[in-house]
Amino acid sequence: NYFYFFFFFKQKTAYEMLRSLVGSEMCIRDRYWDYNILPIVCSHEPGGSSVKNVMHWMQNYQKEGFYYFDYGTEAVNLKHYNQTTPPSYPTSNLKQWTTPTLFISGKQDYLATQEDLKAFLDLLPEEQEKYIETKLIDDYSHIDLVWAQNAAEWVFKDVVEFLEKH
16 A cells, blocks of 8 residues: 555655655745645545546646546547537626635645635626635745745735625
8 A cells, every 4th residue: 555655654755755745836835835744634635536537637727728628539528528528617607606715825836826816806897806805925835825834924814804704
């Protein structure tokens, strides 16, 4: 079992392996990382995802758009979508958005960039702006939003306040 093999390494060695998978400082800012929680992180990440989901993210990144999953062949796409290529997601539904939403992002996040967030928010009509709040954390990267030592103070506190307000 690979999982058990992974934990025979010292925590710092395991952390170095994790960094090699996600890139140094790309997802985890070293200054906010607690080596002691590595076993917990590794037992939860990638949380709520799958290989197909990651492939879908990569497809959208490569196409620079927001498309349904590409099954790789015209025949299979035809079976799923009644067309040979995956359709784009209908963004017209966003005009009906009335749910208050808080977007918290890290300026050092190279997976979900500020440009990505701006492109998404630009899809929304101006009248939807009253439902949207954003917070940018200058020194945060992707995984920092959940696992940083100070996430409770810099992220979770704002989420709780936002939920209590709405």
